[in-house]
Amino acid sequence: MTATKNRRIAHVVSIAGVDPSGGAGLLADIKTFSALGAYGCGIVAALTAQNTAAVTGVHTPPVDFLRLQIDTLFADVKLDAVKLGMLGSADIVRTVAERLAHYKAPNVVLDPVMIAKSGDALLSRNAVAMLIEALLPQSFIITPNLPEAGVLLESRAPESVKEMTRAAERLREMLPHSSERWVLLKGGHLPSSEVVDLLFDGDRMIELPAKRIETKNTHGTGCALSSAIAALLPQAAGQLHPVETAVRTARTWLLNAIAAADELAVGHGHGPIHHFHGLSRG
Incomplete structure (x- = not known):
């Protein structure tokens, strides 16, 4: 999905934290935007070591x-x-929400970064409450994983696809009812050889299965998927099912990036995906 001669390249901004290793956060978002044909901008909401x-x-x-x-x-x-x-604090969430409302920002893709891979909380209760109150109403699509869904719904994380279905319905109820809004509930935390995500707009529940790719290098997959969707939504405008098209294309790109992740020997822990796997190396 690339820009044609008469079509302006989409401009997309990430408001997020900076991961110096480049696997997640703002740096990874910019890589994703670029890989998918959008012009990437970035606003620093947090710095991490x-x-x-x-x-x-x-x-x-x-x-x-x-x-x-x-x-x-x-x-x-x-x-x-x-x-x-990653927005980090209630004050940051409030500030971002106020300014996005002021500018009537389009196609807001909210990846509610709340829990680290270690299980540590990245947002305080006050910040989560502010996110629900001020940012969910402005979000066009939210992309929580299962632990994040549990935090948003004040319940345990879903433990089956059936429980995911109910969670997706409840999450959609938290978004405005009067206009098109979407939930992409990511099922990667379920122990299965197949990963199932659910895409729901309040009417259609679309099941998106994929074979799990065995690699330890999955750092930043959530960041990349939400950024890929943000890059592709403007490019899918005018198609019959633009949101479903953008999400399916983003997932395919991400799965290929995960499959190519072992080509990168970055660090000693959970390395990054290969954002630029599609570039010719010949």
Whole structure:
């Protein structure tokens, strides 16, 4: 899905944290946008000290400077989609929500980054409450994994596809009813040789299965998938089922990036996926 001669390349921004290893967060989002034919912009919502094995520190910018980043970018660049990743605190969530509402930001893709792979909470209860109150109403599509769904719904994480179906329905009830909104509930945490995601708009429940790829190098898969969707939504506009098309294309790209991940020997822990697997190396 690339831009034609008469079609402007989509401009997409990520508002997220920075992972210095490049496997997740803002740097990975920019790679994803570029790999999928969009022009990527980035706003720093957090800085982390991180590698493939651990997160050793987190620093968040003053909210006034975060607001200045957002206002300066939106004043100049026409943005076609917004990806939201790690936001870090209730004040940051509130500031992002206020500015996106002010600019009536389109195609907001919310990846509710709440829990680290270690199981540690990345958002306080106050920040989660603010996210539900201020950001969910502005989100066009949310992309929680199963532990994140449990946090949003104040329940245990779904443990089967049947429980995922009910969770997707409940998550959709948290979004505005008066306009098109979507939930992509990711089932990668279920112990199975097949990964099943559910895409739901309040009417159609679309089951998206895929064979699990065996590799330890899956760092940043959630970041990449939500960013891929943000990059592809503007490009799918005008098609018969634009959201389903964007999500299916994003998942295919991600699965290929995971399959090629072992070509990259980055670090000693859970390495990154291969964002640019589609580039010719001949």
